[in-house]
Amino acid sequence: MNxxxxxxxxxxxxxxxERLESRGYEAYVVGGCVRxxxxxxxxxxxxxxxxxxxxxxxRVFRRFHVxxxxxxxxxxxxxxxKQPVEVTTFRIDGHYSDNRHPDAVSFxxxxxxxxxxxxxxxxxxxxxxxxxxVDAFGGQEDLAAGLIRCVGEPDARFNEDGLRIMRALRxxxxxxxxxxxxxxxxxxxxxxxxxxxxxERIFKELKGILVGAGVLDMLLAFPEVxxxxxxxxxxxxxxxxxxxxxxxxxxxxxxxxxxxxxxxxILRLTMLLHDVGKPGCFSMGEDGRGHFYGHPAAGEKxxxxxxxxxxxxxxxxxxxxxxxxxxxxxxxxxxxxxxRLVGKLGVENVRRLLDVQRADHAAHSDYDHASGVxxxxxxxxxxxxxxxxxxxxxxxxxxxxxxxxMQLGMKPGPAMKQVxxxxxxxxxxxxxxNTTDAxxxxxxxxxxxxx
Numbered sequence: 410m411n412x413x414x415x416x417x418x419x420x421x422x423x424x425x426x427e428r429l430e431s432r433g434y435e436a437y438v439v440g441g442c443v444r445x446x447x448x449x450x451x452x453x454x455x456x457x458x459x460x461x462x463x464x465x466x467x468r469v470f471r472r473f474h475v476x477x478x479x480x481x482x483x484x485x486x487x488x489x490x491k492q493p494v495e496v497t498t499f500r501i502d503g504h505y506s507d508n509r510h511p512d513a514v515s516f517x518x519x520x521x522x523x524x525x526x527x528x529x530x531x532x533x534x535x536x537x538x539x540x541x542x543v544d545a546f547g548g549q550e551d552l553a554a555g556l557i558r559c560v561g562e563p564d565a566r567f568n569e570d571g572l573r574i575m576r577a578l579r580x581x582x583x584x585x586x587x588x589x590x591x592x593x594x595x596x597x598x599x600x601x602x603x604x605x606x607x608x609e610r611i612f613k614e615l616k617g618i619l620v621g622a623g624v625l626d627m628l629l630a631f632p633e634v635x636x637x638x639x640x641x642x643x644x645x646x647x648x649x650x651x652x653x654x655x656x657x658x659x660x661x662x663x664x665x666x667x668x669x670x671x672x673x674x675i676l677r678l679t680m681l682l683h684d685v686g687k688p689g690c691f692s693m694g695e696d697g698r699g700h701f702y703g704h705p706a707a708g709e710k711x712x713x714x715x716x717x718x719x720x721x722x723x724x725x726x727x728x729x730x731x732x733x734x735x736x737x738x739x740x741x742x743x744x745x746x747x748x749r750l751v752g753k754l755g756v757e758n759v760r761r762l763l764d765v766q767r768a769d770h771a772a773h774s775d776y777d778h779a780s781g782v783x784x785x786x787x788x789x790x791x792x793x794x795x796x797x798x799x800x801x802x803x804x805x806x807x808x809x810x811x812x813x814x815m816q817l818g819m820k821p822g823p824a825m826k827q828v829x830x831x832x833x834x835x836x837x838x839x840x841x842x843n844t845t846d847a848x849x850x851x852x853x854x855x856x857x858x859x860x
Contacts, residue, residue, distance in 0.1 A: 416446040416536050421490040422455035423538065425470075429496075430539070432469050434461040437520055437535035437543065439497075444531045447552055448584070456495045458535060460518050466496050482514050499523040502569065521545045528566055528573045529580065529592075530558045555586040563595030571602030575614035575638075578631060582621025593630070600637045611638050612719040619667060619677035628664035635681075639719075641711050642681075644688035651699030656774035659687050665772035671764055675725060679732040679761075680768050682712045709734040731758060736765050740788035747788070747795045748837040752802040756792075763789050801836045801843045804829045809848045817849070819856050828855045 418426065418438055429436035436459040442452035459466065463483050467475060474488040483498035500514045501522055517523060520535050520543055527533040530548040537543075546560050557580050559566040559573075567573050574596050581588050588596065603611065615638065618627055628635065636643035645659035655662055666680040686708030690701045712733045716726040731754065740763075741747040751759050763785060770781045801807050807829065814825050832848055832855075835841035841851055 416443065416542075418536075418538060419455065419492075421492040422457065422494050424489050425457050425487055425494045425496060426538070428469060429457070429459050429461055429466075432461075432465075434459050434465065434469075435520065435537070435540075436461070437537045437540075439520075439524075439535040440527070440532050443534045443536045443542070444548070444552065446536075447534075447549065454493075454495070456497070458497050458499055458520060458523055460499050460520075461496075462498055462516060466498070470496075483516060500526070502526050525560060527560055528570070528576060530560055531580070533560045551589075555584070556589045557581045557586050557592060558589035559592045559595070563592045564599060567595055567599040567602060571599070571604075572606045572610055572614065574600060574603055574634065575606075575611060575618070578627045578634065579614050579617040579621065582618045582623045582627045585621075585623035585626075587626070588630075596631065597633060600634045603634075603638055608718060608720045612721060615719070616674045616678070619681060620672045620674055622672070624677070625664055625668035628667060629661065632660055639715055641685050641715055645684065648688050648691075649699070650687075650701075651693065651697070653698070653776040654773055657772065659684050662772045666768045669771035670768035673764075675728050675732075676761060676764055676768070678716075678725070678729050679736065679765055682715065682729065683708060683733050683736045683765065683769065685711045685715070685733075705734050705737050728758065728761070732761060732765055735762060736769060738762075740766070740784060741791065742787065744791070744795055744798075745838045747791050748800050748802060751792070751795065752833070752837070756796065756802075759792060763792070801833055804833050806843070807832055807836065807848060808843050808845045809852065813845075813849065814852060814856070817852055817856055819852075824859055828852060828859075831855060 422438060426436040426438065436457055438455055439458040440456050442455045445452040461469065463480055463485060466485055470487050476486040478484050478486045478495065483500050485496055487494045487496050499517045499520055499522060501517055502514055524533040524535060524543065524545055530546045530551045533546050534548040535543040551558050557577050577588055577592060577596055580586065618624060632646045636646060645663065648659040650659060657665065663681060663684055666683065667677050670676040670680045684704065686704040687701045690704040690707050692700050692702065694700050709730050712730050713726065716729060741750050754762065766785050770778065770785065811821060811825055814828060815821065819825055832841065832851060835851065836843045841847055
């Protein structure tokens with residue numbers, strides 16, 4: 410045990426530990442809550458491990474609301490002051506035949522044996538308010554050194570659970586840590602184990618990596634891991650763009666673009682995939698420069714396939730595909746043009762598009778860089794000007810609607826839709842005020858022309 414300043418355990422979790430201790434059992438807070446506390450971060454969850462067998466835990470907390478979360482693996486969830494606390498009996502895991510879950514577990518009496526089964530040293534520490542910190546594998550040292558290191562033999566840990574490969578990258582990206590040399594080599598060597606992990610779990614970990622502060626280092630250090638889970642990215646690794654606008658190959662450019670984007674899942678997924686269509690669209694011009702005609706549309710198709718395979722939710726899939734499709738567009742320089750763009754994409758997605766273009770340009774070379782940045786800045790200012798005007802961006806924003814047109818004698822159908830779209834265009838172009846009277850007068854003329 411290494412003496413450490415006391416970790417402040419919240420009352421609801423402390424009550425669980427103290428109740429087990431008062432019944433003669435050992436109990437510790439364990440794992441991520443200990444790690445985060447030592448890092449000076451506020452833990453999201455507090456987990457407890459104990460030498461009390463599952464049936465003993467159920468008896469000790471018989472007057473509490475207890476959820477039998479994973480009773481066969483020794484885990485129950487105790488609701489303490491309306492807060493969930495997972496309580497797990499000290500255990501060692503049996504064989505992992507699926508490279509994800511132990512076939513069986515065996516309960517043990519010592520906390521050190523339980524910690525030995527855990528993934529990384531920084532997650533293999535336990536703390537008791539009465540016994541202090543238990544750190545049998547150098548977790549404190551690795552926290553201080555900024556290292557992600559497997560507990561014991563890395564190959565064994567990853568063969569037990571292939572998802573740990575993604576978790577290693579996520580923890581490194583989250584904390585800005587490096588992955589220890591032997592652990593990193595094992596990550597690369599065992600990346601094929603990710604084939605045994607569900608797409609949903611892969612996608613969750615991927616998003617966690619992408620929003621981490623250290624994402625750039627992970628993307629640059631482990632391209633073979635990312636291309637293992639997204640094979641469509643493999644052709645971009647080392648792909649020379651042959652253009653003065655770029656100083657990096659496609660993969661490295663994408664990595665820097667991810668890191669330059671705000672730490673938002675949608676934006677960083679977009680930057681990871683925005684140029685996925687480039688290798689398949691490459692052509693060399695007579696001037697010796699590379700061209701990628703049609704790569705946004707090609708990238709949109711690939712992105713849809715990728716996100717569907719990763720079991721993305723529909724909203725994320727739709728938004729990322731849209732942003733990939735338009736990421737390279739020339740932004741409007743006029744009020745009507747910006748109104749039309751907002752009408753097509755919506756205000757939120759236009760703001761996202763500006764973030765995408767800023768991140769994309771940040772990963773370009775210095776060649777003509779200033780002019781590109783200026784165009785984006787001007788577009789952002791134009792958007793704010795347009796929003797202050799409170800114009801109509803879509804038909805729904807018009808001061809009249811289909812009911813108004815029916816009152817003017819028009820029947821629902823394609824002609825009505827055409828009239829509303831004509832009115833919208835006139836408003837967006839500044840030719841017509843978005844007022845009821847002005848729109849009715851224009852509608853009467855349009856209806857008369859149709860009749």
